[in-house]
Amino acid sequence: AEGEVLPIEQELADSLHVGRNALREAVKVLSGKGLIQTAPRSGTWVRHRDDWNLLDPDVLRWHADPNVATRKFMLDLLEMRRIIEPKAAELAAVRASRKEVGDILSAYEEMSVEGISQAQRIEANIRFHAAILKASHNTVLNHFRFAIAAYLKAHAARGLKVSAADDRADLERHRLIAMAIATGKAKSAYSLSVEMLRLNRSHFEEQL
Incomplete structure (x- = not known):
C-alpha cells in the first residue's frame, strides 16, 4: 500500500x-x-x-492487468487517448511519409482479415495506432504507444462483448481514419478519431 x-x-x-x-x-x-x-x-x-511513473511501459502493463485494473484507471487511459490520438492523426495526415502511410494501411488490412484470431486482431490494432503516432513525427506523442497498447490489451482481456455489427462499424471507422491520413485530410482524420474514441468510451461504460 x-x-x-x-x-x-x-x-x-x-x-x-x-x-x-x-x-x-x-x-x-x-x-x-x-x-x-x-x-x-x-x-x-x-x-x-x-x-509513480505511470507512463513507464512496465508500470502501465502491471496496472492494466485485468486482475488489478480499476474502472477509473481504464477510463483515465481512454481519456488520455481522446486527448492524444485525434491530434496525432491530424499531424499524421500532414506529415506521414509514403512508407508510414503504407504501415497504417497495412495494419488496417491485417485487422480486417476474415477469421483472424482475437490476439492477432489486438496486435494489428496496436500496430495501427502505433503507426499513426509514429507518423505524427512527434517523438513525445510516439511514446504514448505504450499506453495505448496497455489499454487495448486490458480492454480485450476484460472480455467485453461486441456485436458483429459493432465490430464491422469499428473496422470501418479505422478504415476511414487510415484513408483520411493517406489522402492528407487532416480535419477529417481528427474528427473521425474523436468519434471513434467517443463510441469506444460509450461502449466501455455500457458494459461496466
Missing part, C-alpha cells in the same frame, strides 16, 4: 523466497520506476501513487 514501509532486506528476501542480490536488483528497478524509495536509516517504502 502507498506509504507502507517494507521489511528489512533479509526479512523481505526470505518472505519472497529470493536471494538478497535478486531482491536488490528488483528494488533498484522499482525505485527507477518511481514505485518505491530507499533512504539511509529510513528503510524502503512505497511512494504515493502520484509519484
Whole structure:
C-alpha cells in the first residue's frame, strides 16, 4: 500500500523466497520506476501513487492487468487517448511519409482479415495506432504507444462483448481514419478519431 514501509532486506528476501542480490536488483528497478524509495536509516517504502511513473511501459502493463485494473484507471487511459490520438492523426495526415502511410494501411488490412484470431486482431490494432503516432513525427506523442497498447490489451482481456455489427462499424471507422491520413485530410482524420474514441468510451461504460 502507498506509504507502507517494507521489511528489512533479509526479512523481505526470505518472505519472497529470493536471494538478497535478486531482491536488490528488483528494488533498484522499482525505485527507477518511481514505485518505491530507499533512504539511509529510513528503510524502503512505497511512494504515493502520484509519484509513480505511470507512463513507464512496465508500470502501465502491471496496472492494466485485468486482475488489478480499476474502472477509473481504464477510463483515465481512454481519456488520455481522446486527448492524444485525434491530434496525432491530424499531424499524421500532414506529415506521414509514403512508407508510414503504407504501415497504417497495412495494419488496417491485417485487422480486417476474415477469421483472424482475437490476439492477432489486438496486435494489428496496436500496430495501427502505433503507426499513426509514429507518423505524427512527434517523438513525445510516439511514446504514448505504450499506453495505448496497455489499454487495448486490458480492454480485450476484460472480455467485453461486441456485436458483429459493432465490430464491422469499428473496422470501418479505422478504415476511414487510415484513408483520411493517406489522402492528407487532416480535419477529417481528427474528427473521425474523436468519434471513434467517443463510441469506444460509450461502449466501455455500457458494459461496466
